[in-house]
Amino acid sequence: MNDKTILLVEDNPDDVELTIRALKKNNIANEVIVTRDGEEALDYLAATGKYADRSPADLPQVVLLDLKLPKVSGLEVLRAVRADPRTRLLPIVVLTSSSEEPDIITSYQLGANSYIRKPVDFNQFLEAVRQLGLYWLVLNQTAPANR
Numbered sequence: 001m002n003d004k005t006i007l008l009v010e011d012n013p014d015d016v017e018l019t020i021r022a023l024k025k026n027n028i029a030n031e032v033i034v035t036r037d038g039e040e041a042l043d044y045l046a047a048t049g050k051y052a053d054r055s056p057a058d059l060p061q062v063v064l065l066d067l068k069l070p071k072v073s074g075l076e077v078l079r080a081v082r083a084d085p086r087t088r089l090l091p092i093v094v095l096t097s098s099s100e101e102p103d104i105i106t107s108y109q110l111g112a113n114s115y116i117r118k119p120v121d122f123n124q125f126l127e128a129v130r131q132l133g134l135y136w137l138v139l140n141q142t143a144p145a146n147r
Helices: 013-025 038-046 074-083 101-109 122-139
Strands: 006-009 032-035 062-065 092-096 114-117
Touching: 006 013, 006 038, 013 032, 013 122, 032 038, 038 062, 038 074, 062 074, 062 122, 074 092, 074 101, 092 101, 092 122, 101 114, 114 122
Parallel strands: 006 032, 006 062, 062 092, 092 114
Antiparallel strands: none
């Protein structure tokens, strides 16, 4: 299961550490690329800026996207990813602390594949990450890359 990259778009260092710990604790050994703001996430996906040396065809298996990000918001990242034919079908899971109804509705309107509110309790978070990993990295069949 470790040949499928996860892109974690998260600005809170504690949430980054917590997510990586939860993945490891659930034996999800996939490489996790962490970007700290929306602009960096878009650079990674487009292979521009500091990521210009990587292949733009090498997309992650799934993107875990926080909504409240500096520079470019998670909703704007989602909008940009869905507007690009190369990344339009990329699985995006909104993983956020927001339970605001407008955030949920807008995320789905912009093409989020799933919306998960981060549980406050670590054991609940572990279980959420276990299920997320099982579904998106093992069970889900992704669309073939656009040619």
